[in-house]
Amino acid sequence: MSTTLIWFTEDLRLGDNPLLSFESPPEALLCVYLLSPEQLVPPGEGLDWPRMGAPRRRFLWQSLIALRGELLKRGSDLLVRVGEPVATLAELVATHGVDEVRVRVPASQERGEQLARLAETLPGGVRLRPREGGTLLEEAALPFAPEALPASFSAFRRRVEAACRVEAPRPAAITLPPWPRDASRGLPPLVEVCGRAHRWRPDPRGGFEYHGGEAQGLARLAAVCREGGTIARYKQTRNGLLGADFSTRLSPWLALGCLSARQVHRAVRDWEAAYGANDSSYWVIFELWWRDYFFWAARQEGRGLFGPRRLPPPDAAFEAWRRGDTGLPFVDAAMRELAATGWLSNRARQNVASFLVKDLGVDWRLGAAWFEHALVDYDVASNWGNWRYVAGVGRDPRGDRYFNLLRQARHYDARGDYVAHWLPALAELPAGLGRHQPWRLAPEHFSPPRVVPEAWRHEMIDPQECRS
Ligand SMILES: Cc1cc2nc3c(=O)[nH]c(=O)nc-3n(C[C@H](O)[C@H](O)[C@H](O)COP(=O)(O)OP(=O)(O)OC[C@H]3O[C@@H](n4cnc5c(N)ncnc54)[C@H](O)[C@@H]3O)c2cc1C
Incomplete structure (x- = not known):
C-alpha cells in the first residue's frame, strides 16, 4: 500500500498548495504538523521568554483547527504533535509504512538542517520530496x-x-486520499502547549483581531x-x-x-x-x-542570517526597550502595542528597530529575537532580513538607515494621537508634538528618555509652542 506523509510547516492551506497535488494519488495520506519543543523555550541565556509567544501560538492553533476542518471535508485529517521533528517523522514513517514524505522548501537554515537530517534518517526506499510554494x-x-x-x-x-x-x-483539491488505518489524529488542546498563556487575547485598542x-x-x-x-x-x-x-x-x-x-x-x-x-x-x-x-x-x-550563534545577554537598555519603558513616547507606544496585540505597523517596526540599534546601541539580534517572540506574523526570512537591513548588516550593508524618531513623529504623528492612544497619560497633554517630548512640556510629570541622541538637537520642540 502506498502512503504519503505531508509535513505541513508554513503552508497551512489547501488552495495553491503543491504538496497536495498528485499525478497519481497514494492509497493513503497522513497529514502532520509538528511543533518543535525548541519553539517553546527561550532563545538564549538570560532571556525568560519563549521563541514563540502567546499571540503566534493562538493564531497557529486557530489555523491548525481550520486546516483540520478543511482536510476532514475532503476525506483526510490532521495529526498535530509537539515533538522533535526528525525523530517524530522517522517514527511515523516506520509505523505507517510511509514511502514518500513531502514538505515545503524552507527559507530557514534551521528547517533546512532538519530536512538534511531527515534525509539521512529515512530508510532506503522512502522518498523525501521538498516542493516549492x-x-x-x-x-x-x-x-x-x-x-x-x-x-x-x-x-x-x-x-x-x-x-x-x-x-x-x-x-484546492476537491478530495484527498483516505487516512491511514489506525493512525492517530487530532490536536492537543492549546492549553497543553501554552500553559497560562492560552488565555491571551489581543487588546481591543489594536482595533483589529486576527483569526x-x-x-x-x-x-x-x-x-x-x-x-x-x-x-x-x-x-x-x-x-x-x-x-x-x-x-x-x-x-x-x-x-x-x-x-x-x-x-x-x-x-x-x-x-x-x-x-x-x-x-x-x-x-x-x-x-x-x-x-x-x-x-x-x-x-x-543560511546560518549567517542570524549573525553569530549565541545571543548576547540582555542589558538594561534592551529591557527598557522591550517593555516600552525608554521614556521616548514614539518607541514606548509601539512596544506596548506590540506586546498588547502581537502586531505593529511597518512604520513603527522600522522606528523601534532603528532606535534600539542606532540610538541605544543594542545588538540587533536581541531585537530580532524579541520580535520573533512577540509578533503574530513572525516570518523567519522577513523578520531577520528586515532587522539586518535596518541594522545595516548583511547583503546590502549601509550605515545611513537611521530613523530620526522625532522627525518621524513630526511627520507621521504630528498630533500625538498614536502615542496618546497607547500611553494614556499623554492624552492629558494638548494634542500636538509636545506629546512626543513630554519631559520638556511637563517636566514635573515626565522624565527625559534614557538617551537624547545628538541627531535630535534640531528636532527639539519648543515647549512654549506646545503650550499655546
Ligand atoms: C524590523 C522589522 C521586522 C519585520 N518582521 C516581519 C515579520 O516577522 N513578518 C512579516 O511578515 N513582516 C515583517 N516585517 C515587514 C513588515 O513590517 C510587515 O510585513 C507588515 O508591517 C505587515 O503588515 P501588513 O500585512 O499590513 O503589510 P502591508 O503593508 O499591507 O504589505 C502587504 C504584505 O507585503 C509583505 N511585506 C510588506 N512589507 C514587507 C517588508 N518590509 N518585508 C517583507 N515583507 C513585507 C507582507 O507579507 C505584507 O503582509 C518586518 C519589518 C521590520 C522593519
Missing part, C-alpha cells in the same frame, strides 16, 4: 541563479518585474480587494499607525501560509481588471516582492 516566484522562474541574487532589493525588483510572470494559484485559518485569510483578502477597499488607497495610507485598514494586515496569514503570495497577487490583478490599476494596487505587489526578496536572501545567507 508560498512565494510569488519559484526558483526555476528567477531570471538569475539563486546564488547570483542581486545585492539590493531595487536591483532584484527591476530584474523580476522585467522578466517574470507570476503563475496563477492552483485551486487564524485559510478561510479567515481569504475573507481578509476579499475585504482588502473589494471596491473601495484598502487596496484602492494603500499607497497613501500604508504609513499609518492607528486603525484597522491603513495596510492590508495580511501578514499573519502569509507568514503561516494560510494564504500564498500568488493568491494575493491574483486578487490584486482581479481588482485591477475590475476597477483599474493604480499606484496603490501596484504598491501591494511591490511589498510582496520585498517578501520574496527576503525569502531568497535567507536561502542564500
